[in-house]
Amino acid sequence: MKTINLTEQSVRDLNQALHDQAIECTEREWEVLEPKGQHNIACGLDQNISVDIKGPTGYYCAGMNKKAHVTIHGNAGQGVAENMMSGTVRVKGDASQAAGATAHGGLLVIEGNAAARCGISMKGVDIVVKGNVGHMSCFMGQAGALVVCGDAGDALGDSLYETHIYVKGEVKSLGADCIQKEMREEHIEELTELLNRAGVDEDPTAFKRYGSARQLYNFKVDNTSAY
Amino acid sequence: MCGIVGLYLKNRALESQLGALFEPMLIAMTDRGPDSAGFAIYGDEVADGSIKLTLRHADENYDWAALAEKAQSELNAGVEWFKNSKVAVFKLQTSAAIAEAFVKATAPEVLILSAGQSIEILKEVGLPENIADTFNLKEMKGSHIIGHTRMATESAVTMEGSHPFSTGMDLCLVHNGSLSNHNRLREELKREGIVFETENDSEVAAGYLTWRLQQGDSLNEALTNSLKDLDGFFTFTIGTRDGFAVLRDPIACKPAVMAETDDYVAMASEYQALTTLPGIENARIWEPEPATIYVWERSSH
Structure with a gap:
C-alpha cells in the first residue's frame, strides 16, 4: 500500500501519482492522510485502484472518476464524484451540495446525509444515500437511480427525465413533472440490487418510487402564454 | 466568491486566544477572497453610558x-x-x-x-495575511469574532467596500453572495433613517437588520423577516454584542459549514478554514440548512 500525506505533498503531486497508474498500474492500494478539506483530491482517476482518504475533503473529490474505488473517511465538500463515469465512491460522513452531479456511471454511496441538489442532472450514475437529501435533488435527472433511505427535501426530481428515484422516508415536496409511481416487481429487484451493491441493510418494500410524468419532454403550444 | 468565517467562544477561558485561533481561519479563506479582508471582534466592553x-x-x-x-x-x-x-x-x-x-x-x-x-471593526484592502499582520490579529482577545475575505463583484475594491459592515450599535454582518434588490431596499431604508456609507449590497443587508432591530425585532425575528425582504444569494454571519448568528438563503448556493464543541461554535465558507481549531477532529460538523436561523447568545446582559 502506498501512503501519501497531504501535509507533506501537494494535491497536484497526489493526483499526478494516481494518474500515472492509468498508464501502468504498479500499486493497487492507496491511502491519503490529512486531506484537511482540500479541493480536487483524487480527481480524474482512470484505473482499477482503491484510494482511502482519511479525513474530510473539499470540493470535487473523486470528480470524473473512472474504474477507481475511492472512500472518504469523513465529510465531503461540494460536487463529490461529479461527472463520475464508473467505479465506486463512498462517503463515510455527510456530503455537501451537488453530490454526483452530472455523473454518467458507477456507484456513489453516502453513508450520512447529502445536502441540496444531490444527483443534479445525473446521467446514469447510481446514488445510494443512507440519510436524507436536500432540496432540488435529482433536478433534471436523466438516467440511473437515486436511493434515499431517509427523507427528501423540497422539489424532488424537478424536470425529471428517466432517473428512477426511491425514497423510504418523507418527501417534503415533488418538483415539476415528478410523480409517485407504482412499485412493481422489476423495481423491487432493481432496488434490492442497488441496496446490496451499496451494502445498505434496508427493506426494499418499505420504499416508494418516484419518476417522470413525461409532461415536460416536448414544448406544448398551449403553454406559449406562459412565456 | 468571498469567504466568511466566524468564531464564538463558549468557554471563556479561551478568550485570551481568540485572535490566535481566528487568524488561520481568515487566512485559509484567501483563495475565496484575495482583494480585501476584515474582521469584527467583540470584547473589552465599555461600561453602560460609555x-x-x-x-x-x-x-x-x-x-x-x-x-x-x-x-x-x-x-x-x-x-x-x-x-x-x-x-x-x-x-x-x-x-x-x-x-x-x-x-x-x-x-x-x-x-x-x-x-x-463591545465591537471593533478592522478592515483593509489587501491579502488577508497582510491585514491580520497589520492589525496584529493573533494577539487580540475577545468573546467572538467574524471575518470576511472579499472577491468584489457588486462594488469597487476599496476599504469602504470591504466587510464587515456595521450600521447599528454593536451589530455587524459579513456576506457571501449578492443581493438583487439592494438599490430599492437602500432607498426604502434611507427613508426610515438608516445611513449608508457605500453603494455596497451587503451594507444594505446590515442596514436592514439594524432597522428591524430598531423596530423591536429580536435578532431571530429580524433574520426571519430578512428571508422575506432580501432577494438574492446569501450566506450571512452576524455578530451582536452578545450573539452570533448564521443564515443562508432558501436556495443555499453559497457554501457554509459549521462546527461545535463544548468550547466554541465556528462557521466558515469551507471546511479548510476550520482545520486548525482545537478538537476539530471530534467536533460536531454540519452544513447549515437553507432558510434556517442559527443563533448563539450569551445571557449576561
Missing part, C-alpha cells in the same frame, strides 16, 4: 491625540484611546449619538467603522 468607536483615517500618522484632547474638552467626557495602524479605538464616557456627532463635525475626514460597547 461608547466605543472604531475610527479610521487614510493617513497612518493622523493626530489621534489631538482629536482625543478635543473630545475631552468639548464633550467634557472621559476619553481613552489606542491606535492600531490606520485605525484608532476611542472609548468615550458619553452617548453614541453625541460621540458620533462630535466626530462627524470635528473630523469629517475620519470614518466611523463601528460604534457600540
Whole structure:
C-alpha cells in the first residue's frame, strides 16, 4: 500500500501519482492522510485502484472518476464524484451540495446525509444515500437511480427525465413533472440490487418510487402564454 | 466568491486566544477572497453610558491625540484611546449619538467603522495575511469574532467596500453572495433613517437588520423577516454584542459549514478554514440548512 500525506505533498503531486497508474498500474492500494478539506483530491482517476482518504475533503473529490474505488473517511465538500463515469465512491460522513452531479456511471454511496441538489442532472450514475437529501435533488435527472433511505427535501426530481428515484422516508415536496409511481416487481429487484451493491441493510418494500410524468419532454403550444 | 468565517467562544477561558485561533481561519479563506479582508471582534466592553468607536483615517500618522484632547474638552467626557495602524479605538464616557456627532463635525475626514460597547471593526484592502499582520490579529482577545475575505463583484475594491459592515450599535454582518434588490431596499431604508456609507449590497443587508432591530425585532425575528425582504444569494454571519448568528438563503448556493464543541461554535465558507481549531477532529460538523436561523447568545446582559 502506498501512503501519501497531504501535509507533506501537494494535491497536484497526489493526483499526478494516481494518474500515472492509468498508464501502468504498479500499486493497487492507496491511502491519503490529512486531506484537511482540500479541493480536487483524487480527481480524474482512470484505473482499477482503491484510494482511502482519511479525513474530510473539499470540493470535487473523486470528480470524473473512472474504474477507481475511492472512500472518504469523513465529510465531503461540494460536487463529490461529479461527472463520475464508473467505479465506486463512498462517503463515510455527510456530503455537501451537488453530490454526483452530472455523473454518467458507477456507484456513489453516502453513508450520512447529502445536502441540496444531490444527483443534479445525473446521467446514469447510481446514488445510494443512507440519510436524507436536500432540496432540488435529482433536478433534471436523466438516467440511473437515486436511493434515499431517509427523507427528501423540497422539489424532488424537478424536470425529471428517466432517473428512477426511491425514497423510504418523507418527501417534503415533488418538483415539476415528478410523480409517485407504482412499485412493481422489476423495481423491487432493481432496488434490492442497488441496496446490496451499496451494502445498505434496508427493506426494499418499505420504499416508494418516484419518476417522470413525461409532461415536460416536448414544448406544448398551449403553454406559449406562459412565456 | 468571498469567504466568511466566524468564531464564538463558549468557554471563556479561551478568550485570551481568540485572535490566535481566528487568524488561520481568515487566512485559509484567501483563495475565496484575495482583494480585501476584515474582521469584527467583540470584547473589552465599555461600561453602560460609555461608547466605543472604531475610527479610521487614510493617513497612518493622523493626530489621534489631538482629536482625543478635543473630545475631552468639548464633550467634557472621559476619553481613552489606542491606535492600531490606520485605525484608532476611542472609548468615550458619553452617548453614541453625541460621540458620533462630535466626530462627524470635528473630523469629517475620519470614518466611523463601528460604534457600540463591545465591537471593533478592522478592515483593509489587501491579502488577508497582510491585514491580520497589520492589525496584529493573533494577539487580540475577545468573546467572538467574524471575518470576511472579499472577491468584489457588486462594488469597487476599496476599504469602504470591504466587510464587515456595521450600521447599528454593536451589530455587524459579513456576506457571501449578492443581493438583487439592494438599490430599492437602500432607498426604502434611507427613508426610515438608516445611513449608508457605500453603494455596497451587503451594507444594505446590515442596514436592514439594524432597522428591524430598531423596530423591536429580536435578532431571530429580524433574520426571519430578512428571508422575506432580501432577494438574492446569501450566506450571512452576524455578530451582536452578545450573539452570533448564521443564515443562508432558501436556495443555499453559497457554501457554509459549521462546527461545535463544548468550547466554541465556528462557521466558515469551507471546511479548510476550520482545520486548525482545537478538537476539530471530534467536533460536531454540519452544513447549515437553507432558510434556517442559527443563533448563539450569551445571557449576561
